[in-house]
Amino acid sequence: MARTLAPGATRAAPAAESSPRIFRTEEELAALPASERIRYRLVQAQRRYHANDNISAFVREGELAELKAEVAAKLHEVLQALVIDTDSDHNTHDTAKRVAKMYLEEVFRGRYVPMPAVTEFPNVERLNELMIVGPITVRSACSHHMCPIFGRIWIGILPNEHSNLIGLSKYARIADWVMSRPQIQEEAVTMLANELQQRVRPDGLALVMEADHFCMHWRGVKDTDTAMVNSVMRGAFLKDANLRREFLSLLPRKQQS
Ligand SMILES: [Zn+2]
Numbered sequence: 001m002a003r004t005l006a007p008g009a010t011r012a013a014p015a016a017e018s019s020p021r022i023f024r025t026e027e028e029l030a031a032l033p034a035s036e037r038i039r040y041r042l043v044q045a046q047r048r049y050h051a052n053d054n055i056s057a058f059v060r061e062g063e064l065a066e067l068k069a070e071v072a073a074k075l076h077e078v079l080q081a082l083v084i085d086t087d088s089d090h091n092t093h094d095t096a097k098r099v100a101k102m103y104l105e106e107v108f109r110g111r112y113v114p115m116p117a118v119t120e121f122p123n124v125e126r127l128n129e130l131m132i133v134g135p136i137t138v139r140s141a142c143s144h145h146m147c148p149i150f151g152r153i154w155i156g157i158l159p160n161e162h163s164n165l166i167g168l169s170k171y172a173r174i175a176d177w178v179m180s181r182p183q184i185q186e187e188a189v190t191m192l193a194n195e196l197q198q199r200v201r202p203d204g205l206a207l208v209m210e211a212d213h214f215c216m217h218w219r220g221v222k223d224t225d226t227a228m229v230n231s232v233m234r235g236a237f238l239k240d241a242n243l244r245r246e247f248l249s250l251l252p253r254k255q256q257s
Contacts, residue, residue: 034066051143051182052191056114064104064112072100107141107148110180116173120164120199128203130243131157132250133171142215143182151185151211155196156247158204158236166199174199185211185230193232204236206247 023044029037041058042049049055059067075096079086086092104112134154141148153175159165178192189209197205208231216223237244 033070034063035070038063038067051111052184052187054111054115054177054181056112059112067112068100068104071103072097075099106180107139108181110177113177115177115195116170118166118170118174118199120166123159123161123163123165126161127159127165128161129158130246131159132247133157133168134251136172136175138175138179138209138211140179140185140188140211141182142213143184145215145219146182147213147215147218149179149183149185149211149213151179151209153189153192154206154208154251156204156206156237157196157200157202158243159200160203163200163202171196185209185213185228189230189232193234197234202235204238204240204243205232205234206237206244207232208248208251 024040029040032040038055038058039049042055045058047053047055047058073096076086079092079096084092086095132154135152136155138151138153139148140151155171157163174195175192178195179188189207193205193207196207208229210227210229212227216226233244237247
């Protein structure tokens, strides 16, 4: 008989590294909640599943609907724990369901679906001038408080003759896919830069993100003016101070320094 694990205990302890991994039969897996099944596959593949990781390769058909129901049931418990009468309060009656749908299909969707298809074109015109895309409006959520983040992104590309070019709207779609996950901004810009670097393969890549964090407005210090700015500079933008200055001078940002 196959060994089974208690729910939530699927992560192997470091001491057990050399012992054989625990396998489950398909029947055993099918009896588990979808989240346990997906987690099992991730652990077997030794893949990270932090809040800002995309796990779409481990989610099978129909499981997103199962996850949505699971999350709704847990959110219902959160409302109960907050002592909210969801039975007679018509405003909160369907809140658990609505929030579960919002998490899985909208604001955290970038964790569960593969990257949108992007057509790449060879650089037939051999463009090698600085290209700036933006501002791209993005929304995300902080992984510390699950509070909204609203921001704008500018992307600078210095293509070479071997670069692949992608349509302007595709930058926005890739950005949305990366941002629609619980994040911290510093990691979000790095992830987006990695995705673009892989696809476009430019000589230089620059990325600036300026965002309002609602954990600063809605809670905590209740500061309403602070925006956070992060940038990533790669290749030619790192080596060439003039190029970097040119890019930064062309951004119509609020806080230009
Ligand atoms: Zn936060």
